[in-house]
Amino acid sequence: MGFLEVGEPPLSFEESKALAEYIREHGAIQFVQLYNGHKDHHTPALRWGEEMEYHAVQLDEEHHKAKIFLRAIDVINALNAAEELTNGSLIWHVEYGAWMIESVPKFPYNHYIQDLLTVEPKMVLRRMKMKTILQAINPSLCPLSIPCFPLLGVGDDYFCPKEGPDFLNNASQSLYLDDRVICPHPRFPTLTKGIVTRRGKPVNIKIPLFQDENTNPQDEPYPGFIHMDACGFGMGMCCLQVTLNATSLFEARSLYDQLAPLTPVMLALSACTPFFKGKLANTDTRWEVLVQAMDDRTDEEKNIGWRSRYGGVSRYISQCAKLKPEYNDINVPYHAPTYDYLLSQGIDEILAKHIAVIMIRDPLVIFPDKVYVDDTTTTMHFENLQSTNWNSLRFKPPPSMDSDICWRVEFRPMDVQITDFENAAYSIFLILLSRMIVALKLNFLIPMSQVDENLQRASVKDAILSQKFWFRLNVIGADCKERQFFMDSTKNSQDRIEELTMREIFLGTPEFEGLLGLLEIYLKEVVKCPEEDYNQLKKYLDLIKRRVIGETPTGAAYLRNFIVNHPDYAKDSIINGNIAFDLVKICADARVDWLLPKINGTSS
Numbered sequence: 366m367g368f369l370e371v372g373e374p375p376l377s378f379e380e381s382k383a384l385a386e387y388i389r390e391h392g393a394i395q396f397v398q399l400y401n402g403h404k405d406h407h408t409p410a411l412r413w414g415e416e417m418e419y420h421a422v423q424l425d426e427e428h429h430k431a432k433i434f435l436r437a438i439d440v441i442n443a444l445n446a447a448e449e450l451t452n453g454s455l456i457w458h459v460e461y462g463a464w465m466i467e468s469v470p471k472f473p474y475n476h477y478i479q480d481l482l483t484v485e486p487k488m489v490l491r492r493m494k495m496k497t498i499l500q501a502i503n504p505s506l507c508p509l510s511i512p513c514f515p516l517l518g519v520g521d522d523y524f525c526p527k528e529g530p531d532f533l534n535n536a537s538q539s540l541y542l543d544d545r546v547i548c549p550h551p552r553f554p555t556l557t558k559g560i561v562t563r564r565g566k567p568v569n570i571k572i573p574l575f576q577d578e579n580t581n582p583q584d585e586p587y588p589g590f591i592h593m594d595a596c597g598f599g600m601g602m603c604c605l606q607v608t609l610n611a612t613s614l615f616e617a618r619s620l621y622d623q624l625a626p627l628t629p630v631m632l633a634l635s636a637c638t639p640f641f642k643g644k645l646a647n648t649d650t651r652w653e654v655l656v657q658a659m660d661d662r663t664d665e666e667k668n669i670g671w672r673s674r675y676g677g678v679s680r681y682i683s684q685c686a687k688l689k690p691e692y693n694d695i696n697v698p699y700h701a702p703t704y705d706y707l708l709s710q711g712i713d714e715i716l717a718k719h720i721a722v723i724m725i726r727d728p729l730v731i732f733p734d735k736v737y738v739d740d741t742t743t744t745m746h747f748e749n750l751q752s753t754n755w756n757s758l759r760f761k762p763p764p765s766m767d768s769d770i771c772w773r774v775e776f777r778p779m780d781v782q783i784t785d786f787e788n789a790a791y792s793i794f795l796i797l798l799s800r801m802i803v804a805l806k807l808n809f810l811i812p813m814s815q816v817d818e819n820l821q822r823a824s825v826k827d828a829i830l831s832q833k834f835w836f837r838l839n840v841i842g843a844d845c846k847e848r849q850f851f852m853d854s855t856k857n858s859q860d861r862i863e864e865l866t867m868r869e870i871f872l873g874t875p876e877f878e879g880l881l882g883l884l885e886i887y888l889k890e891v892v893k894c895p896e897e898d899y900n901q902l903k904k905y906l907d908l909i910k911r912r913v914i915g916e917t918p919t920g921a922a923y924l925r926n927f928i929v930n931h932p933d934y935a936k937d938s939i940i941n942g943n944i945a946f947d948l949v950k951i952c953a954d955a956r957v958d959w960l961l962p963k964i965n966g967t968s969s
């Protein structure tokens with residue numbers, strides 16, 4: 366979440382609709398300005414950043430209740446003031462939920478291996494800072510990094526404090542989730558209301574309910590499903606994002622493509638969401654709830670094949686020879702006037718299509734004093750649409766006309782993890798993987814429809830052990846200068862795409878080293894990583910290994926186990942107040958012992 370402008374109240378959706386074409390037209394003009402200003406931008410620097418979201422929660426020991434704390438804004442202001450005073454290294458942002466806190470490092474990471482080793486200590490420090498400020502407000506408050514607060518939208522006692530105007534759910538029209546939980550910055554209620562107005566009814570989220578011995582499937586409006594009906598059920602969840610800069614536009618586009626087939630795999634690996642609205646789900650990730658929560662399509666648009674605004678990427682965008690036209694096998698609607706305009710300005714068809722797909726959406730939040738702006742100095746209309754197309758990857762141009770930041774790719778699928786160790790491990794893995802992709806010119810491309818299929822499979826309960834994913838085996842090409850270190854797949858120029866288990870994807874098959882195998886060779890032979898550093902990195906990579914072989918549970922499996930083994934669990938899929946309290950408490954501790962290898966049956 367970038368800088369949030371404040372000014373006059375935003376327009377209603379109906380008023381915005383009247384300006385939609387204007388915003389698109391000028392968004393496209395602004396993109397062309399950005400493109401022309403930066404298309405030849407090269408940088409030797411390889412920078413990256415990560416972004417984490419947290420819940421601020423209250424643990425009321427006396428009444429054994431866990432609640433979300435809706436004054437995150439006070440905490441964020443205090444944290445930012447403290448950073449300012451101490452010349453600190455973090456920026457704190459608001460997010461969709463009034464109880465959510467987002468943190469990003471103020472300066473990008475830069476030095477390759479050395480900086481990777483600072484990720485976890487920085488995450489630990491962040492949590493300490495949040496905890497200090499929260500506990501100064503009230504000793505019962507603490508930060509929590511799990512994707513979904515278990516009691517969100519259950520009854521009317523899941524949030525505090527209670528004072529403040531009741532908006533009567535005017536924005537979301539939800540039966541379950543109180544609009545008081547929405548961050549008061551006008552962007553969020555406006556976005557919520559815009560989605561409801563545009564589709565003509567509240568959002569309708571249905572997720573399979575986990576069926577246990579005593580589960581009553583009739584307990585919900587759609588038997589056998591957990592029903593939710595507000596954007597906040599989706600955007601009220603936390604994720605871990607990683608942004609990577611590329612050294613050029615060409616490289617950023619290639620990296621975007623290469624990361625696309627890895628988005629479902631990383632979603633399955635990071636699965637940490639086995640419940641919603643106080644009930645166990647039969648799925649393990651936050652993804653599908655977000656897809657349905659941010660779905661502003663009309664029924665007609667749904668029928669003609671539009672996709673939700675939140676979802677997997679739909680098209681590859683590189684100019685690399687690895688991209689065969691037939692891999693772009695998903696038909697997505699695009700805004701034809703934008704496409705034609707971009708072509709007329711010299712932008713190639715592939716990139717023009719990507720931007721025109723973004724521009725088919727209606728803008729959801731327009732500030733009336735920011736409509737008529739200077740297209741040569743601002744990118745605000747482009748950003749308006751770009752930042753409300755929530756895809757598993759985001760291709761990010763430099764942030765402004767005169768920025769020295771290069772083209773970037775934001776990796777967005779991962780569920781946030783319970784501990785800093787895990788969040789650091791996944792960030793580090795992704796950064797190493799992307800640097801290896803660029804350095805070795807690896808090729809992970811498979812048809813986009815298969816990436817889509819994989820994304821569906823990634824949320825299945827225990828997908829990490831039970832599912833197979835379409836995956837490419839011949840990832841090393843003739844253009845890889847270091848190919849002598851790897852299994853030679855160049856003899857066979859045919860695509861070798863198969864369905865693999867997560868274990869095979871990470872640890873290999875007779876024809877493929879696996880992602881961890883490739884990384885090991887890359888770090889040892891290509892980067893010549895000093896042994897001491899390698900051993901440090903290995904403890905993070907080993908977590909991934911333990912997870913794909915089933916030795917360490919995913920966060921989702923751990924949380925599910927915790928619930929079903931709780932003495933108060935009645936085998937009815939319901940997470941009552943006591944269970945939720947104990948679960949939040951144990952997660953807020955963020956202890957890592959359950960993640961570590963077992964030695965003689967005990968955690969080391």
Ligand code: GSH
Binds near residue numbers: 366651655751752753
């Ligand atoms: N929490 C989300 C997730 O789990 O995927 C990601 C955060 C997000 O997309 N936030 C929304 C947003 O618009 C808030 S409504 N962020 C700004 C952006 O994407 O540029």
